Amino acid sequence: MTFKAKQVLKYTAYTLATLVVLVAVSATIFLNSRQFGKSPDGSRLQRIKQSPQYKNGAFENAAPTEVMSSDKSLLQSTWEFLFAKVEDLVPRETLPTEKTVLAELPAGEDVLVWLGHSSLFLQLEGKRILVDPVLISASPVSFLNKPFLGSDRYRPMDIPPIDLLLITHDHWDHLDYHTMLELRERIKSVICPLGVGAHLEHWGFNSDIVTEVDWNEQVMIGDKMKLTALPARHFSGRGLKRNQSLWAAYMLQSSYGNIYLSGDTGYDGHFKMIKNKFETIDLAIIENGQYNEDWRYIHLLPKDLIKAVDDLQPKRFMTIHHSKFALGKHAWYEPLDNIARISEEQHLPLLTPKIGEPLRLRDSTQTFTNWWHVD
Template identity: 45%
Template sequence: MLLILCLVAIAVAIGAYAVFKQQKFGAYPEGERLARVEASPHYRDGEFQNTVPTPMLVEGQSSIGIMLGNLFSRSPERLRPEQALPVERPDLKALDTDKDVLIWLGHSSYFMVLGGKRILVDPVFSGYGAPFSMFNKIFPGTDLYTADDMPPIDYLLITHDHWDHLDYPTATDLLPKVGKAVMPLGVGAHFERWGYPQEKILEADWNSALRLDDMLTVHVVPARHYSGRSFTRNKTLWAGFVLETPETRVLLSGDTGYGPHINELAAKFDGFDLA
C-alpha cells in the first residue's frame, strides 16, 4: 500500500510538472530582466509589493473556505440576464484613425484609437479567462472579435499577467499585427517565451513615462493588486496606464483596489478626459 501511494504521488507530481511547464503558463524573469525587476524600489523580499499593506484575504477567511462556499452556496435568483443583452460590433479595420475612439470589448479589454494610433488593451479572445477552457468563461456578447478581426495594432498594452488580462492564444495570434507591446516589469518574460522579439517588448516600472512618438506618451502608474499565472505570486508587476496625447488624457486603472495612489494620480495629472 505504501508503495502504491508513493507511485501515485510521483505520478501526480510528474503530471503537475508537465501541466505547469506548458507554454501558456509563460515564464519567470531571468537574467537582465530579473536584474531590472530586483532593482525596482517596489520589489522586496523576493516579490513586488503594493504601496500599502494589502492582505489577500479578510481576517477569518481561508482560501479553502471561499472555494467551498463558491461550490456549494445557493446562487442568488436572476444571477444572469433573462435574455441576451444588445451589442454592437463595429468593423475595427474600417475606423477612421483621425478620430479618437474607445470600444469596450468586455471585462477589461478595450480597442482604442488615440492620437492616430491603434491601441489594444488586455485582449482576451479565447472565450475564457483561465488556464483551462472549462473555467471562467467569457459572458455572451463579449466574445464578438478574434485576432483576425483586428487591424494592425500600434501598441498592445497589458496591465498584468492574470489570465483574464493576458491570454496566451490571443497574444500569440496577435504577434504578426503588433508593433510594440507595453507592459509592467517582468511581464515581458511571458512574451519572450511566446515568440515576441525583444525589440517589440517595452517594460517599465511604476511612475515611468514612455514617449512612444510625437503624439502619444504612456505613463505606467501604480495599481493595488497582485500578479501570477500559477501558485507563485508577484514575480511580475501590475500597473495602470495614463495615455496622453496633446489633446486627450485617458486613465486606464488596471485591476486596482482603492489606495493613496488614486489621490496621487489626481494630483500629478491635470484631470482626465476619460477614466
C-alpha cells in the same frame, strides 16, 4: 492477517502511491506548460531588483496588502467560490452587443471600443492601441471562466494591425496566452509592467518590440502621445508563485486629453496622488466588478469605486472588468446597476457603452442606454 489480505493491502498501497506520483507529475507538467509563461531572469531580473517596488524577492504594493482579507480558511474560501449559489451570477439571455468592424473605423478619429471585461481597442493620434485583450480564454483550462453569451463577439481575427499592445498585469483575465499567439504578428510594439515581458518573449514576441515600465516611468508613443505607468493596488502571478512581475495603471496623454486606465486595483491613496499629478482627467476607465469582501484590498468594492471617482474627478468615466466573466460572487448586472444609480443620484458623468459600441471621444453629446436591463 492472512497472506492474501497482506497481498491486497500491499497492492492497494502500491496503487495509491502510484496514483499520487502520477498526479504530482501531471500537475508539475501542467504548471510548467508554456501558457503559464516564464519567470524573469538574467538582465530582466537584475533590472527588477532595482525597482523601489521590489522587496524581499517580490513586488509589493505601496501599502501592506493581503490578497485574501477574511478569516476564512483556504478550503472554506475555495468551497464558497466554487459552490455558493448567487442569483443571476450569469445572464439568462444573450447580452446585447454591437459588432463594430474595427479595421473600418476612420483612421483620424479618436475612438474607444470596449471589447468586454477589461479589453479595449483605442484609436488616438492615428494609432491603434489594444489593452488587455482576452479574446479566447481567461483560464488555463477551457471549461473554467467561460464568457457570457454575446460577450464573446470579438475574436483575434477581428483585431486589425496594432501599433501598441498595452498590458496592465499578467493575470489570466488580462493576459490571454492564446490571444497573444494569434495576435503576435500583428503587433508593432508592446508596453507592459516590469517582468511581464518574460511571458511575451517566452511566447515568441521579439524582445526589440517589448518595453517594460516601472511605476512613474514615461514612454513616448510616436511624436504626439505620452504614456505614464502609475501605481495600482493589486498582485500578479499565473501559477503558484506570486508577484514576480509588476502590475500598473496608465495615463495616456494626447491632443484629446488625459485618459486614465486603472487596471485592476483596490482602493488606496494612489487615486488622489494621480489627480494631483495630472490635474485634469478627461476620461477615466476604472475597474468595477469581480469584487468581494474577501478580497477587498485588491479590487474596488462599490463604495470604493465612488471614492475613487471622487478622488479622480474625471470629466467623464466608464467602468470595465464586468459583463463577460463570473469571477466574483455577485449578480452579473450588479456592478453597472450600482454605479448607474449612484451616478444619477450624484450627477456623475458616467458613460455606459455596450460591448462593441464605439465611444467617440471628441463627441461630448453622445449618450448610451442602460443596456444591461435585459427583459
